[in-house]
Amino acid sequence: MKRYHSIKTYMAAALLLAASVSCEDELDLYPISQEVADNAYSTGTQIEAALTGVYESFQSSQYYAWDFVMAEDIRSDNYYAGGDNPEIFAYDRVDLSPTNSRVNALWASVYNAISKANLVLEKTPEVTENITEERKDQILGEAYFLRAYHYFVLVKNFGDVPLYINFVSSADPADTRLPRSSKEEVYAQIVSDLNNALTRLPDTYGSDASVNKARATKGAANALLAKVYAQMPTPDYTAVLAHANAVINSPAGYSLLSNYDELFDGNHYNNAESIIEIQYLGGNEGNWGPQMHLPPSVSGDNWRKFTTPSHDLVDAFDSEGDNIRKNATILFENVSWVDEYWGNATNSSVPFAYKWRNAGSWASSDDIYLLRLADIILMKAEAQNELGQTADAATTVNLVRNRAGLANLNSDATASQSAMRMAILKERRLELAQEGHRWSDLVRFGMAQEVMNSVDDIDLSTGQSVNYAVDEHDLLMPIPQAEINRNPNLEQNPGY
Incomplete structure (x- = not known):
């Protein structure tokens, strides 16, 4: 195009x-x-x-x-x-x-x-x-x-x-x-x-x-x-x-x-x-943002990613039965690292931000609205x-x-x-x-x-509620x- x-x-x-x-x-x-x-x-x-x-x-x-x-x-x-x-x-x-x-x-x-x-x-x-x-x-x-x-x-x-x-x-x-x-x-x-x-x-x-x-x-x-x-x-x-x-x-x-x-x-x-x-x-006019948050199966790397969807957001989608927008926004995947909000153990299922979907090795062609x-x-x-x-x-x-x-x-x-x-x-x-x-x-x-x-966020690494x-x-x-x-x-x- x-x-x-x-x-x-x-x-x-x-x-x-x-x-x-x-x-x-x-x-x-x-x-x-x-x-x-x-x-x-x-x-x-x-x-x-x-x-x-x-x-x-x-x-x-x-x-x-x-x-x-x-x-x-x-x-x-x-x-x-x-x-x-x-x-x-x-x-x-x-x-x-x-x-x-x-x-x-x-x-x-x-x-x-x-x-x-x-x-x-x-x-x-x-x-x-x-x-x-x-x-x-x-x-x-x-x-x-x-x-x-x-x-x-x-x-x-x-x-x-x-x-x-x-x-x-x-x-x-x-x-x-x-x-x-x-x-x-x-x-x-x-x-x-x-x-x-x-x-x-x-x-x-x-x-x-x-x-x-x-x-x-x-x-x-x-x-x-x-x-x-x-x-x-x-x-x-x-x-x-x-x-x-x-x-x-x-x-x-x-x-x-x-x-x-x-x-x-x-x-x-x-x-x-x-x-x-x-x-x-x-390429040289690429978007580096997707590489920051996409899961290993999509990004091609295996380091801990940023922008992890919250329990509160996932619950908001689920309470509305909003599967179409949830599935377009969030992708769950088992990971090799420990996430203190989702499982607090390796191989836990963790949600990933999914609205930019093409990592492109730090040079994605994904646009931003x-x-x-x-x-x-x-x-x-x-x-x-x-x-x-x-x-x-x-x-x-x-x-x-x-x-x-x-x-x-x-x-x-x-x-x-x-x-x-x-x-x-x-x-x-x-x-x-x-x-x-x-x-x-x-x-x-x-x-x-x-x-x-x-x-009501719980830091599973400490078992304590997060006080914002x-x-x-x-x-x-x-x-x-x-x-x-x-x-x-x-x-x-x-x-x-």
């Missing part, structure tokens, strides 16, 4: 500019001469390469390649850490510290992507050679969407964060060492960026799905707006419903696949349900319920349940707004496990502390200490 993929070769000046925020140091920027910047981005080819560099951040970032599963699924009740990495154990136990290098990598790599988007937003209006005004407008729309997506990741994880909305080409601390903006200000910027994107983006770029699912579209902007309006400190569920409906009724023709398993079998990427996904070709329709349908149901339309919400949820071979919600689930709220939260869990949504869902529903402190002891400060990650050391204007989140 033809696939839209990243341009890997940049001219030297383009690389210098786009990478002005290093992976290790988000705030200590190097001065870039205006002359170099002006010369580097004067043609359509050059600005297209710069835009490709923004998309490439999804592939090159450790966060988007795998750590988003740690932040959303391992940190929640969905998965245990597995493996042998103390910093990942800290995610599992909801016990993050400001010196955790994975937290620092999240901050640095996402700000790196924002810097690249800012460069495109600044330079595109100045380009006059070999480009149409229509394409320039589309490029701006794509860059606005991408910047908004990255800031959404930051504000969900850290709360207040510095807002860099201009490309930094100076070493002046006044430009490089901004204080944190309030989360309300960050969300306002995200909404502004996405509205700017909506006015510029097409529904599709033509008939090639591998292009339409690789690039920002109106559908992607509306989908992200639906999620943003729900997640912000004061949700606007009227806006959530409007933007979810815009996706569902889009001329792009999004629709649920009839077979849930085909979303993840590796043969049906860029499908009708996908809104936007990270494109991997394998950034946004897909089932998520947005369930966002619509959430909005309907919060707006008092509980019966309509049940009808919407049943679209997703029926695709999974499940009957309509029973009368207990639809008896009240609060009961429906819990049914929607559970439905999102079963539908979207391992796709990087669970922690944000728990926080949005105001359930993170209650759920995590009610989990989640309190309000755990809802956000700490600001990386390395960034605070570099930028005296940054303040730490409370409790760290």
Whole structure:
């Protein structure tokens, strides 16, 4: 299948500019001469390469390649850490510290992507050679969407964060060492960026799905707006419903696949349900994440894997009789190592995360969904319920349940707004496990502390219950200490 993929070769000046925020140091920027910047981005080819560099951040970032599963699924009740990495154990136990290098990598790599988007937003209006005004407008729309997506990741994880909305080409601390903006200000910027994107983006770029699912579209902007309006400190569920409906009724023709398993079998990427996904070709454009969690029979190796499905997640599938989604999400296999949650002895049967299924020797061609329709349908149901339309919400949820071979919600689930709220939260869990949504869902529903402190996990190596002891400060990650050391204007989140 033809696939839209990243341009890997940049001219030297383009690389210098786009990478002005290093992976290790988000705030200590190097001065870039205006002359170099002006010369580097004067043609359509050059600005297209710069835009490709923004998309490439999804592939090159450790966060988007795998750590988003740690932040959303391992940190929640969905998965245990597995493996042998103390910093990942800290995610599992909801016990993050400001010196955790994975937290620092999240901050640095996402700000790196924002810097690249800012460069495109600044330079595109100045380009006059070999480009149409229509394409320039589309490029701006794509860059606005991408910047908004990255800031959404930051504000969900850290709360207040510095807002860099201009490309930094100076070493002046006044430009490089901004204080944190309030989360309300960050969300306002995200909404502004996405509205700017909506006015510029097409529904599709033509008939090639591998292009339409690789690039920002109106559908992607509306989908992200639906999620943003729900997640912000004061949700606007009227806006959530409007933007979810815009996706569902889009001329792009999004629709649920009839077979849930085909979303993840590796043969049906860029499908009708996908809104936007990270494109991997394998080889030097491969996805290393699947090798981290697939069982020996699939991965071809025999070391202890990460992202182990929890008893609580398995029980949630079983309590619903949800075999279709369970079997597409989890694969059980006997292993040669000892797992302290599943058997605590060699040759025990252990569950494995299974939504990426092709290891590819650290170079998989498995894509990652950034946004897909089932998520947005369930966002619509959430909005309907919060707006008092509980019966309509049940009808919407049943679209997703029926695709999974499940009957309509029973009368207990639809008896009240609060009961429906819990049914929607559970439905999102079963539908979207391992796709990087669970922690944000728990926080949005105001359930993170209650759920995590009610989990009944037993560490079989000690026979003791695990006490997650989640309190309000755990809802956000700490600001990386390395960034605070570099930028005296940054303040730490409370409790760290």
